[in-house]
Amino acid sequence: MRIMAQPGNTDRSARMKGRGAAALLTLATLLSLPLPASAQVADLVDRSTLRVCADPANMPFTNEEGEGFENKIADLMAQKLGMPLDYTWFPQATGFYRMTLGAKRCDVVMGYVAGGDPVLNTNAYYRSAWVLITKKDGDLADVDTLEDQRLKGRRIGVIAGTPPGDLLTRNGLMPLARPYALMVDRRFESPAEAMIADLDDGVIDAGILWGPIGGYYAKKSDVPLSVVPLVKEKGDPSLVYRITFGIRPGELNWKHQLNAFIKDEQGAINRILLDYGVPLLDGQDRPIEQAP
Template sequence: MMRKLFLASALMASIGDIPASAQVADLRSQTELRICADPAASPMSVQDGSGFENKLATFLGEKMGLPVTYTWFPQGSGFIRKTLRAGLCDLVIGYAQGDEMVLNTNHYYTSAYGIVTRKDSPLAKVEMLEDPALKDKPIGVVAGTPPATNMARAGLAKTMRGWDLFVDRRVEDPVGEMLAQVKSGELAAAVLWGPLAGPLVKQDPELQFTPLLKETTGPKMFYRITMGVRLGEDSWKRELNSLIRRNQSEIDAILRDAGVPILDDYGKGLKP
């Protein structure tokens, strides 16, 4: 999930979506906080406003004294090109630090992939993908995400069950399917991105989420999340950085209330 979402060719093609006569600074609305979002990326962004990214957007709008409006488009190839870079909206609430498609703000939280199990499962104490207890167990994972690589290195490929990385979540729900199968016992566990799994697990007393904080090989399991603006919008980025810095405790509270596992900046443990 946290790998770069788009090919370099998509980045180059998107440049043509912005009129040559328009300066970057002219694209941002001064009367609305215009958000680019997926309409069905529950529990992050949802068209009914129930996602935690929706709540963060509302919070920012209140701090800025601006009404919040949305441009909805499914996340996947073309998302940034057809929303942010097309000038239809001005801010992506959640974006991985370092992605070249946007100009990243300072990160406002750090989270990790983790293992979802039943609380009464023999695997409930597993904290590493190399744990022998996972051998020969059916484990769900989203194909192409960092933990899939670690699982293969740990010898779990034979029984690993993969779900597609890019789906239209208006009609497909891979995370929900995996959690349902963990709950039913069809899967022994699922390895998922914390901000996706954590809020859903919080709503189910039979499940638990354990962050993968002790991996010693393969891709890292924790990532810093920023907000994304158009390349060249340095003034807008600085304004958002100031908002994040001054309101970090309130932002943390929104994320924690949603059930998002928040880590320290180094991915070593839960943030105090």
């Protein structure tokens, strides 16, 4: 079984769960030291190759053809670190951590929610949110919160078992909601694409997807769609997440090196993400619409 890679899913071993990550006080000093490559990665199992743990069929994040935005960021990382790139492929489902990072078959997961157990998080390299997707020419195009009364009586698509479902229930919107499966084999099914197709065809009036997924598939739609990050929701659960690289606990040298990569290449990372339609947010939840 493969699952949609998005925050708030029910798999505690998956990459997107939790809150907050702490930066180390010695980071600035360590980043300034001209350490040789062997010293910088002294706590890695493999010191000569960038070994990435990834799902082989999980667009827009990764696939075996290297077409996802995490593939592109991994390419950039390998180039900047001067290492050849190698993948360990395993579906983003139960057992992912145990069979990849935990088994020391690879050394970094390219997308993990800050604070997500059981990994050690790097600094965040982007922030995004769940998004409300509607037709640009429709009367819901400017809705930016699930509290909006215009959503009453509307058919709203939602991935079953994800945080937005709690907010739909709180706002009395669940009776007419249309659920889409969370756990699927992505080689054969794509709930996000199905939701966008239903929105295009008028089967639903709006859809809610994790931002990187929603932004990517909305961009590919033949119908002009509005993609609005849900940053105004009150109370828990939050629909805004900080995304990091996930590594094994204790590998602090590796964390410092990846933090340096994020700091030095943030502009290039943002350009990749924006090219894939990822709705980026700054620290005040304001949209980032172009890379520096």
